[in-house]
Amino acid sequence: MSTSFATAMPAAYSLDLPEATADVEQNKRNLDEYGLAVHQALFTPEQVAVLLARLKEQAEMEEEQGVAQLSDQSSTSKTWIGRASDGPAEPCWQGIPMLVNKGRVFIDLGVMNPVLHQYANHCFKNYPMMLSSMTGLIVKKGATPMVIHSDQQFVPFPTPTPVYLNMMVCLTDFTEAMGATRVVPRSHKWNLYPKTTIGPQGVPINPEPIETVPVICKAGDVILFESRTWHQSGHSTSDTVRYSFTLLWNQSWMRPMDDIVQSLHDDVYESLPVEVRSLLGFRFDAAGRFEPRYPGDRQSMNRGMPFVPELTRGGKKKAVPFGNLKAGFTYGYENDAHEKHVK
Numbered sequence: 001m002s003t004s005f006a007t008a009m010p011a012a013y014s015l016d017l018p019e020a021t022a023d024v025e026q027n028k029r030n031l032d033e034y035g036l037a038v039h040q041a042l043f044t045p046e047q048v049a050v051l052l053a054r055l056k057e058q059a060e061m062e063e064e065q066g067v068a069q070l071s072d073q074s075s076t077s078k079t080w081i082g083r084a085s086d087g088p089a090e091p092c093w094q095g096i097p098m099l100v101n102k103g104r105v106f107i108d109l110g111v112m113n114p115v116l117h118q119y120a121n122h123c124f125k126n127y128p129m130m131l132s133s134m135t136g137l138i139v140k141k142g143a144t145p146m147v148i149h150s151d152q153q154f155v156p157f158p159t160p161t162p163v164y165l166n167m168m169v170c171l172t173d174f175t176e177a178m179g180a181t182r183v184v185p186r187s188h189k190w191n192l193y194p195k196t197t198i199g200p201q202g203v204p205i206n207p208e209p210i211e212t213v214p215v216i217c218k219a220g221d222v223i224l225f226e227s228r229t230w231h232q233s234g235h236s237t238s239d240t241v242r243y244s245f246t247l248l249w250n251q252s253w254m255r256p257m258d259d260i261v262q263s264l265h266d267d268v269y270e271s272l273p274v275e276v277r278s279l280l281g282f283r284f285d286a287a288g289r290f291e292p293r294y295p296g297d298r299q300s301m302n303r304g305m306p307f308v309p310e311l312t313r314g315g316k317k318k319a320v321p322f323g324n325l326k327a328g329f330t331y332g333y334e335n336d337a338h339e340k341h342v343k
């Protein structure tokens with residue numbers, strides 16, 4: 001199940017955490033040193049209230065309309081799509097995937113947040129990035145801990161930079177009793193993924209004990225953890241529900257966790273400025289070419305392509321010319337918009 005690169009984790013390691021701060025340069029150093037950082041109070045109480053209200057309403061209505069992603073503990077256990085009553089267990093956890101389609105506020109405050117871009121550019125050493133997923137996470141009493149994992153656990157070799165960077169936007173306080181995210185500080189330097197095996201319930205478990213520490217936060221804080229850092233959601237024993245959403249970014253050569261280009265609704269796409277489309281993958285640097293499915297379909301900004309079906313003499317299908325590739329370029333000539341967001 002898991003791939004290990006080093007022989008073993010260190011016999012002893014420290015669980016000390018960096019202090020939360022709004023100092024971006026300090027947080028960059030913390031990301032380098034600990035594999036994580038907490039940006040303190042990035043969002044105002046008013047912004048948190050708006051984000052939380054939208055997330056709660058969406059979550060409730062997904063459940064009411066029988067399309068909620070629910071689980072007894074986390075995405076690694078008994079997970080189903082439907083209503084709470086459809087499942088085999090108590091729905092202590094709810095995921096609200098593809099938030100790009102579920103409220104402009106998540107895009108304006110999250111995806112387009114210039115402070116958050118600075119962290120991604122730092123971790124990715126300014127290699128172009130794109131949004132990989134944006135997901136709401138609700139953790140209720142009874143939710144048990146997620147398997148300890150790294151978010152790039154399926155990458156079959158060690159990487160000198162993280163491939164993904166996760167940003168957990170706390171919409172309530174995160175206390176240990178509420179199942180706050182737990183981490184293994186400095187594990188990003190180990191060149192090792194936490195060991196997992198399939199447990200008796202048929203889902204991955206950690207066969208050996210691994211000590212983790214909760215990241216205690218306030219509503220409005222953002223936990224930044226890069227994709228080599230070992231982590232898990234915690235065990236909720238509290239009546240207070242933990243609400244958050246994560247922005248996951250990846251270097252743009254990597255296949256994103258969620259195929260947002262495929263999944264973004266047309267009306268949302270139409271409403272978005274080019275800067276947002278660019279960050280959602282409608283601009284590519286190396287991998288991810290796509291063509292229109294029909295004439296007039298949405299296009300990659302820096303590689304617009306004609307509609308070209310199978311063409312046969314006497315056949316009915318016709319090509320529809322279009323294209324914004326300039327002679328001498330393969331892609332990426334629209335550098336101004338691009339550079340603005342990756343530097």
Ligand SMILES: O=C(O)CCC(=O)C(=O)O
Nearest residue numbers: 137180181232233234246
């Ligand atoms: O909910 C949490 O605390 C952790 C979630 C997580 O592991 C992830 O988003 O990758």
Ligand SMILES: [Fe+2]
Nearest residue numbers: 149150151231
């Ligand atoms: Fe994770």
